[in-house]
Amino acid sequence: MRIATLLILLMLTPLLYAADYAVVVARSSQITRLEIDNIKDIFLRKRNFESGIKLVPVNLLGDDAMRRNFEQEILQMDRETISRYWVSNHFQGISPPATQASLLSIKLFVERVEGAIGYLPLEMIDSELKVLYEF
Amino acid sequence: MSFKIKTILLLIIVSLAPYIITMIILGNAYRSDLEARLVSEMEYQLDITISRLDQSLQTLENDLRFIASLDIMNDVFTSDLDQRIFNLLLQKKSDLQLIGDFHVIDNNATVIASSNIERVGSSSIGVRFITIPVYSTFDQSQIAELVVEYDRENLSRLFANDEYLKYSLLANQELAANQYQIEDSLRVQGNLERRPEYTVLLEQDREFAFSILDSLARSFYFTLLIGIVVIAGIAVLVANYIVGPILLLATTARSVTNTQDYSQRVEVKRADEIGQLAGAFNLMISGIQDMLSRLKEESENKIKLAQEKHRTEMLQNLSTKLSKYLSPQIYESIFSGEKDVTLGASRKKLTVFFSDIVNFTSTTDQMESEDLTLLLNQYLNEMTRIALQYGATVDKYIGDAIMIFFGDPGTQGVHKDAQLCVEMAIAMQKRVRELRDEWQAAGFTKPFNIRVGIHTGYCTVGNFGTENRMDYTIIGSAVNLASRIESSAEPETIFISEDTYLLVRDHFDCLPASTVMPKGLSQPIQLYRVQTEVDQSQSTILDEDGFHLRVQPREINPQSKQRIQQLLQKLADDLKESD
Structure with a gap:
């Protein structure tokens, strides 16, 4: 019971933080909703088109907590796994997503680049953006 | 010009001429070739430099292309909000020490990022030296241009200029305007491969370029000077070596000519031609010396011979003259060496003849001296000729008297000598008669008559007198007796002693005549008169x-x-x- 309770708690923990961030696209984007797996595939460059639009995932540069959170929540991979993944895909001509150094630049990038898809804190999301997934 | 000077000059010319000609040819060839070599070298250096510049430009372009290809360029979409491009460009500018700036210009021609922050947001930039398109990393669409404003100094600072070698990076129009750094220079130029509108000009100061040649020339002239001095020294030594012995020969020859001393020799101890010449000269002098010695000797001999000949001729003349005073027999005996001209005598049996002219004194007193001399000389000459014809020895003339003897130095025997003496006396009488006719025809009124006395006896014959003055004659009682007989004879007669008579009576008719008493004898001696032809035939x-x-x-x-x-x-x- 206690274990079940713990598991439940553990399962509920993300829900406790899920409302902080969101995967966003430009308001003008044709994309309206994506599942977490879809987002994962997009950021792992396994899925490049959505609704006939070439997708441009943009990642936050560096070792920011938000990026770690995104990788943990969405990609569900630690940094080392991700690094090995990109090394192995590099030789197949598949590069990691573009990066931006700041959340603001991610916001602008998503707004200005067609097909761009990024993640931002919820508080930065304004009317120019469209939330596809919150976490 | 002396041979020595000629030799020295010739040696110098011969020694230096090939050197000078070679140097001139090499110098000219080198000078004409040097420029080509220098230009070639400059072209090589220029190529290297141009290559470096092109490489530099290529590197720059590569860098730009690399920058353009970076993901970070995607920040163009966010107007380089995070200034990542700016930092990158600034870093690159710093790394390249670029004189100029990098700019990222978006598709709206607005500077989004720049190494010069002031230019961000600007829409105008300077000359775009290199423009590289920037594509997004995700859809390869051109999102911007990476432009570099580039100062020429970025390239020219790569030039390794110095005082004499200068590079210039000129635009073509500048090159056309002759913007040279060095007025008198060797020039090569080449265009950048990557930027053909730019020309790299390499200038090298001509004076400096050829300074090596001038240095070489100076070395050459210095070497030439040293060479002239050395070769001149060698030439002087060689000339002395060659000419010295010749001068010595000439000096010796002059000395020999002036002093006539042919004992002089040239001391040249060498085995070469000059040594041979000196040897030949010495040999010649030696030969002349020997010849002169021989000539002198021959001359002396000739003089001696001439003197000897003169003396001989003089002696001959003298002896010829002396012979007049001597009996030919005596003369020949003495001069043939049969008799020594020394004091000494021997006893021989001789037939002694005496004759004289009857009444000579009274006859001749009335005659002139010249006539007397003429007559007497003719008489004596004729008598002597007859005497010699019969082999008699004419001892002496005593005034008009003649003393003759037979038997020395030559003898045909006592009998024959006596016979010849009588025959001679007869011939003399005959000749006197003939002369008398001639003299009478010549106007002499009282001609000569002669009388003759002959005796045969022992006499002492030889040289009498002193070593300095001697006479060859006979002495003895027989001589005195013969004189006495002659004194006893009648004119135109021939009286002979009994001793003679006994020797000749078989050959001549003789009649007893008077007697004579010689001194110191007690008995008179019977004389005989030889019957001559006149006696026998004269009738009237x-x-x-x-x-x-x-x-x-x-x-x-x-x-x-x-x-x-x-x-x-x-x-x-x-x-x-x-x-």
């Missing part, structure tokens, strides 16, 4: 005033007899008629 002699007649019947030849008869008959008739 008539000597009157105005008429002289002498008849010698034996001598009248048959052809003359009739004419004589006719003459005498006519004379008789004339005389008779004159009465």
Whole structure:
């Protein structure tokens, strides 16, 4: 019971933080909703088109907590796994997503680049953006 | 110009000429080739430099392309909000030490990012030296341009310029305007491969470029000077080596000529041609010396011979003259060496002859001296000739008297000597008679008559006197007796002693005549008169005033007899008629 309770708690923990961030696209984007797996595939460059639009995932540069959170929540991979993944895909001509150094630049990038898809804190999301997934 | 100077000059010219000619040819060739070499070297350096510049530009372009390809360029979409491009460009500018700036210009021609922050947001930039398109990393669409404003100094600072070698990076229009850094220079140029509108000009100061040649020339002239000095020194030594012995030869030859001292020699101890010349010269001098010595000797011999000949001739003349005073037999005996001209005598049996002219003094007193001399000389000459004809030795003339003997130095035996002496006396008498006729015909009124005495006896014959003055003669009682006999003889007669008579009586008719008492003898000596031809044939002699007649019947030849008869008959008739 206690274990079940713990598991439940553990399962509920993300829900406790899920409302902080969101995967966003430009308001003008044709994309309206994506599942977490879809987002994962997009950021792992396994899925490049959505609704006939070439997708441009943009990642936050560096070792920011938000990026770690995104990788943990969405990609569900630690940094080392991700690094090995990109090394192995590099030789197949598949590069990691573009990066931006700041959340603001991610916001602008998503707004200005067609097909761009990024993640931002919820508080930065304004009317120019469209939330596809919150976490 | 002396041979020595000529030799020195010739040696210098011959030694230096190839050197100078070679140097001039090499110098000219080098000078003409040097420029080409320098230009070639400059072109090589220029190529390297241009290559470096092109490489630099290529590197720059590569860098730009690399920058353009970076993901970070995606920040163009966010207007380089995070200034990542700016930092990158600034870093690159710093790394490249770029003189100029990098700019990222978006598709709206607005500077989004720049190494010069002031230019961000600007829409105008300077000359775009290089423009590289920037594509997004995700859809390869051109999102911007990466532009570099580039100062030429970025390239020119790569030039390794110095005072004499200068590079210039010129735009073509600048090159056309002759913007040279060095006025008088060697120039090469080349265009950048990547930027053909730019020309790299390399100039090298011509004076500096050829300074190596000038240095070489200076070295050459210095070497030439040293060479001239050395070769001149060697030439002087060689000339002395060659000419020295020749001068010595000339000096010696002049010395020999001036001093006539042919004992001089040239001391040249060498085995070469000059040594041979000196040897030949010495040999020649030696030969001349020997020849002169021989000539001198021959000359002396000739002089001696001439003197000897002169002396001989003089002696011959003298002896010829002396011979007049000597009997030919004595003369020949002495000069043939049979007799030594030394004091000494020997006893021999000789036939001694004496003759004199009867009444010579009274006859000659009335004659002129010249006539007397003429007559006497002719007489003595004729008598002597006869005496010599019979082999007699004429001892001496004593005034009008003649002393002759037979038996020394040559003898044919006592008998023959006595016989020859008597024959001679007869011949003399005959000749005197003939001379008398001639003298009478010549106007001498009282002609000579001679008388002769002959005796045969032992005499001492030889040289008498002193070592300085001697006479070859005979002495002894026989000589005195012969003189006495001659004194006893009658005119135109020949008286001989009994001793002679006994020797010749078989050959001559002799009649006893008077006697004579020689001194120191107690008995008189019987004399004999030799019967001459006159005695035997003279039948008539008539000597009157105005008429002289002498008849010698034996001598009248048959052809003359009739004419004589006719003459005498006519004379008789004339005389008779004159009465």
